[in-house]
Amino acid sequence: MKVLTSSPRNSSFMRKMLELFTIVDKVYYITIAAIGVPVNTLAIVILSQGKCGLSRCTTHYLVAMATADLMVIINDIILYQLNHYFYQGSFLHLTPSCIVIDFLLFMSSDCSVWFTVTFSADRFVTICCQKLKLKYCTVKTAAVILSITGTIFFLKNVPIFIILEPKIVVDNVQWYCQTKPSYYTVLGWLVYDWLDKVLTPLFPFILILLFNAMTIRYVLVANRIRKGLRSQHTEEKHSDTETESRRKSMILLFTISSSFILLWSPYVINFLYYRNAEIDPRFYNDGLHIFERIGFMLLSLSYCTNAFIYGVTQSKFREQFIRAVKYPLASIKRGFTFKMN
Template sequence: MIHLQRVYYSTLAAIGIPSNIMSFVIFWRRKCMLSKSSTVYLMSISVADTAVLVFIVVLELSVKYLTEEPFWSREPWCSLRDIFNYGAYNISTWLVVAFTAERFLSITTYNLRKQVSIPHGRKVTPLLRSRKRKSVVLLVTVSMTFVLLSITRSITQIILRTKGWPLDRDDYSLSINIAADIGTMISLSNAAINMYLYACTQTKFRQEVITCVKYSLWRCCLVKNDCMVKNR
């Protein structure tokens, strides 16, 4: 388990941090056919998820499994670590909750407007229907993925906190310790996969990702060619 977590958390940070930054830039600079409120929420989630990866995955868990005595094991760093860790994780969680509530209310409001027959033009109605469909897909994907990936950790944490006997968390001969660590690994993957969820469910976002990747590769080729010319 220790070796698995050492590799897993390093890989998670290497994949998640760049993808969150790319998501933020795409939502900030591009038009993905989403409402302004959705765009703001998704940008905020990208920032919060990046903070989770930096403070929890990199500065705590990766360092924990790669060094014998992490710097944050002593005061005042351990207190600051807890503040940043819980702050980042709770902000990320509540942003998903707020986004879910906001999208649900927005969709419900749209349905009410439709029932009372508020006139939409022929060109406007298809656009609103398209945005509603995209909102529903995005809402279900982000919310359900968050719940499914968090449920294992929630159950194991309840068991650990309600037990009536002392427990050595480093003893992996106990199945509850293995389940708890796997639950944490799965839960933290929430902070790294959102870009891929957006790309799978949103056509415009997927197109922007492809454009960004192509541009980045083109820039890398230019830099490489310049270096080769200078070294001749």
């Protein structure tokens, strides 16, 4: 593994940038936690009620995605990032706690990504495979697929308990955790690292792009054919509900998929860079370290975006969301008015 160095002048400038970036980092993660936890929780409650005009099958996938996103925010932002900045020396910094948090973080992150893939597959089958739709797009099938996916990534992340080791030992007490140096040199761990990144998110990238491309192609062709058939019946003036339904489904699918690909790209670029350049990320210079941290910041943002996407693309979800937000405010107002009287 190589170690990157920089000139003293550049190093001084980058150090100042790193200090400034640390301040931005703190504010950013506080904001993500303050927004991500209530928004994802509210999304889970609203979707679970089944009043958003979505099929029960689709609702299962969206609830699973929101739940996984919420778990990532709790483990990554609250228990890891904010704990690092504000709760130094707490029991969460003990090595066993640190390892468990990392395990839960990576497992929930993997599930979030692959629940997005399963959702994309469900939308593809719903829109493009009418015969398969009746058997595949059911609540039972969704539950089985989500359960299998969760089990696979639970088992896949078990090696984390072996990969990590204490960072320091004080009075026989192990504190913090870090990746063992052998993880970056031993062939077995190199293969595992590649497998880890291929499964999340390289392979999902390919699958999501493939599902999107096939879905968009099918919808465009189907709409062209349907438009030609409708043009032969000029007396029909009412809107084409089937075309409108396909359009809304495609918008939801495309928006969620695009957000995922965009926000995960810096993380993927960083991985490909340190593997191809044979550089240990622990020895990054300040510039690369900042880029790596930006990648993690965008990952954190990706776990807050889906609920906003539902609100933008689904009018019924938006109505339920506004109603849920207004309810506690209205209750407070009624209580204040009652006291005044």
